[in-house]
Amino acid sequence: xxxxSNSLDARMASNTELGGERVPGExxxxxxxxxxxxxxxxxxxxxxxxxxxxxxxxxxxPRRHVPLLKVVPNGAGSGPRFRTxxxxxxxxxRRTHYPDVSDADWNDWRWQIRHRVRHLAELExxxxxxxxxxxxxxxxASKLPLGITPYYLSLVSATDPGQPLRRTVVPTLAELNRxxxxxxxxxxxxxxxxxxxxxxxxxxxxxxxxxxxCTTYCRYCTxxxxxxxxxxxxxxEALLPAIEYIRAHREIRDVxxxxxxxxxxxxxxxxxxxxxxxxxxxxELLRIGTKIPxxxxxxxxxxxxxxxxxxxxxxxxxxFTHPDECTPEVQRACxxxxxxxxxxxxxxxxxxxxxxxLATMKRLMHELLKMRVxxxxxxxxxxxxxxxxxxxxxxxxxxxxAGLRGHTSGYAVPSYVIDAPGxxxxxxxxxxxxxxxxxxxxILRNYEGNTYRYTDPA
Ligand code: SF4
Numbered sequence: 001x002x003x004x005s006n007s008l009d010a011r012m013a014s015n016t017e018l019g020g021e022r023v024p025g026e027x028x029x030x031x032x033x034x035x036x037x038x039x040x041x042x043x044x045x046x047x048x049x050x051x052x053x054x055x056x057x058x059x060x061x062p063r064r065h066v067p068l069l070k071v072v073p074n075g076a077g078s079g080p081r082f083r084t085x086x087x088x089x090x091x092x093x094r095r096t097h098y099p100d101v102s103d104a105d106w107n108d109w110r111w112q113i114r115h116r117v118r119h120l121a122e123l124e125x126x127x128x129x130x131x132x133x134x135x136x137x138x139x140x141a142s143k144l145p146l147g148i149t150p151y152y153l154s155l156v157s158a159t160d161p162g163q164p165l166r167r168t169v170v171p172t173l174a175e176l177n178r179x180x181x182x183x184x185x186x187x188x189x190x191x192x193x194x195x196x197x198x199x200x201x202x203x204x205x206x207x208x209x210x211x212x213x214c215t216t217y218c219r220y221c222t223x224x225x226x227x228x229x230x231x232x233x234x235x236x237e238a239l240l241p242a243i244e245y246i247r248a249h250r251e252i253r254d255v256x257x258x259x260x261x262x263x264x265x266x267x268x269x270x271x272x273x274x275x276x277x278x279x280x281x282x283x284e285l286l287r288i289g290t291k292i293p294x295x296x297x298x299x300x301x302x303x304x305x306x307x308x309x310x311x312x313x314x315x316x317x318x319x320f321t322h323p324d325e326c327t328p329e330v331q332r333a334c335x336x337x338x339x340x341x342x343x344x345x346x347x348x349x350x351x352x353x354x355x356x357x358l359a360t361m362k363r364l365m366h367e368l369l370k371m372r373v374x375x376x377x378x379x380x381x382x383x384x385x386x387x388x389x390x391x392x393x394x395x396x397x398x399x400x401x402a403g404l405r406g407h408t409s410g411y412a413v414p415s416y417v418i419d420a421p422g423x424x425x426x427x428x429x430x431x432x433x434x435x436x437x438x439x440x441x442x443i444l445r446n447y448e449g450n451t452y453r454y455t456d457p458a
Pocket of ligand 1 (some may be wrong): 213214221223224227260295
């Protein structure tokens with residue numbers, strides 16, 4: 001597993017080979033990473049970044065002003081000065097662990113991938129590990145490899161194993177337990193896999209697994225049976241059967257690209273996949289499910305967003321877990337995607353000890369809206385093997401929804417769903433607002449607990 005993961009990293013970061021194929025002419029274009037972070041108007045362009053001709057593109061809409069994206073100066077006289085807008089945590093982390101790494105490198109998504117933390121010895125350079133965490137990595141029996149980008153690690157507490165973000169990316173021994181209700185494939189995706197890498201569970205839409213690579217692995221991943229194993233390739237040969245299946249099934253109008261993380265492939269490869277799909281006349285909607293904007297926001301380059309906007313209507317669901325993920329870097333990434341006209345929604349898994357309280361969830365939803373990300377789904381954690389320590393009672397999710405609905409903007413209230421084990425699909429859950437019926441009247445309860453009658457038309 002580790003070997004596969006290493007080889008994937010090498011391919012992702014090599015900039016020349018992805019999914020076993022050479023990607024010709026893949027060079028950094030002048031607007032691509034590393035970005036010129038917060039260039040002062042009139043400042044000369046950085047030298048040394050190759051400029052390649054690009055296809056004509058529609059002019060970009062005027063940039064929206066995002067007030068939070070200010071240059072945040074370092075503490076005076078306290079080491080290297082970083083010009084990238086970032087949180088105090090990230091600046092402190094860079095000063096401690098990467099004092100000589102330039103902004104250009106730090107903001108290069110390929111540099112971030114090359115420097116992912118994947119092994120116990122690497123992780124111990126950054127974190128004081130609890131015995132439980134060290135044992136989980138030593139015993140190595142988890143299906144899911146370790147993987148954390150330096151950027152995301154900068155948000156993780158070095159000393160507190162209970163910190164929410166740390167719990168989501170650092171394994172513990174609890175992952176190795178198996179409860180009776182748990183399964184490797186709780187959603188029955190394999191049963192609905194029409195061809196390798198494609199899940200056709202709903203009548204008019206399919207899930208296309210672009211590959212099984214993620215830059216950062218979530219310890220509660222529903223697809224831990226697959227991701228990080230290096231078995232699902234993003235090569236054209238591997239993807240063509242799935243594309244042909246979609247072409248042959250005219251009832252499919254909506255394709256969700258997922259994985260692994262679809263945004264962790266190079267622009268050219270992703271562009272090729274999207275082109276193939278857009279050439280299918282009966283496809284109306286393309287969607288991308290990703291965690292990249294928040295674990296590797298450096299990946300959201302102007303070059304990427306320019307490419308993505310060619311494939312509208314293209315929607316994106318971004319996986320968010322906790323408000324601490326909403327940093328200046330992530331705000332900028334979401335801003336770029338939103339400016340490219342991509343409607344952004346969030347997907348959040350309800351996790352014990354991470355986000356299972358109303359205040360945290362409300363803060364996350366508010367931060368998302370500020371970044372133009374519409375809260376979309378709040379998922380009850382799927383019963384994958386080793387997830388018991390993450391799962392909360394359903395009553396907790398209902399309590400959170402009841403605490404949001406009516407108490408804050410309606411846009412800030414996601415749909416709370418259980419993805420039914422066995423492949424039954426998403427089933428929405430709501431607190432009981434319809435409390436009874438009296439003749440033609442419905443008895444309704446509002447968010448304050450007051451009851452009202454509504455005469456139900458015959
Ligand atoms: S980003 Fe998604 S696919 Fe990747 S590990 Fe996290 S939950 Fe799984």
